[in-house]
Amino acid sequence: MPLKIMSIIIAMDFDDSKKAIDFLALFKEPVIAKIGMELFYKSGPDIVEKIKKLGHQIFIDLKLCDIPNTVYSAMKVIGSYGADIVNLHAFGGIKMMKEAKRGLVEGSTGKVAKLIAVTQLTSSDPEMIKNELLIDTPLNECILQYAKNAKLAGLDGVVCSPLEVRIIKEAIGEDFLTLTPGIRYPEAGADDQFRITTPEMAGKLKTDYIVVGRPITRAENPIASYQKINKDYLGGKNES
Numbered sequence: 001m002p003l004k005i006m007s008i009i010i011a012m013d014f015d016d017s018k019k020a021i022d023f024l025a026l027f028k029e030p031v032i033a034k035i036g037m038e039l040f041y042k043s044g045p046d047i048v049e050k051i052k053k054l055g056h057q058i059f060i061d062l063k064l065c066d067i068p069n070t071v072y073s074a075m076k077v078i079g080s081y082g083a084d085i086v087n088l089h090a091f092g093g094i095k096m097m098k099e100a101k102r103g104l105v106e107g108s109t110g111k112v113a114k115l116i117a118v119t120q121l122t123s124s125d126p127e128m129i130k131n132e133l134l135i136d137t138p139l140n141e142c143i144l145q146y147a148k149n150a151k152l153a154g155l156d157g158v159v160c161s162p163l164e165v166r167i168i169k170e171a172i173g174e175d176f177l178t179l180t181p182g183i184r185y186p187e188a189g190a191d192d193q194f195r196i197t198t199p200e201m202a203g204k205l206k207t208d209y210i211v212v213g214r215p216i217t218r219a220e221n222p223i224a225s226y227q228k229i230n231k232d233y234l235g236g237k238n239e240s
């Protein structure tokens, strides 16, 4: 099944597979489930197959960043899992991203997953980037450059904040995918996120996917929270 644009990706940040599977059992419809480092390292690749069998689509979020040859080999393995989306850090450079794509294509037995590059983490703020990482280029410029590098390397899109979606799509094209975490309501805390927007604002900025974790997984009623976020993201429409 092709991935539906303007969808929520649920960040399944659980510390074991039972919790993840029990959580997904709450949903009557298929969702896009993001398997991040915590769940993947704890449960191993089997968790991908288990969640796929339940009918859900999968984003494997392992954010690879290493020398090109290592990333090529690792992506070859990841390609064999049959996920719908996989990612890496743009910080590794164009050569690394090209090798990642080559590995992913070679390792895939069926359709090739969308390959997405993380630009700057949505938890990073401009002060940290300037003072700790010694990057003096304004954040938006830096993120746009990483996105252009990803496009040059043949990737399908980037992970960024909704605040950066317009500048990226206007420069690279509307069909260059944006996946955007950092989704919060003003009344809820930001947790460790920094460059945040509401679901409604993310929808107005026309991001392709919003990645939402704690506001759904830690909600008292995760289904109600998922539906509210989805409705607000879609501009008040009830579509699920």
Ligand code: C5P
Pocket (backbone or CB within 6 Å): 011, 012, 013, 036, 118, 119, 120, 121, 122, 123, 159, 160, 181, 182, 183, 191, 193, 211, 212, 213, 214, 215
């Ligand atoms: O709980 P919360 O909604 O903050 O979860 C956001 C998810 O998106 C986490 O799983 C985090 O690893 C991921 N992510 C992010 N910022 C990025 C890339 C991924 O927050 N730039």
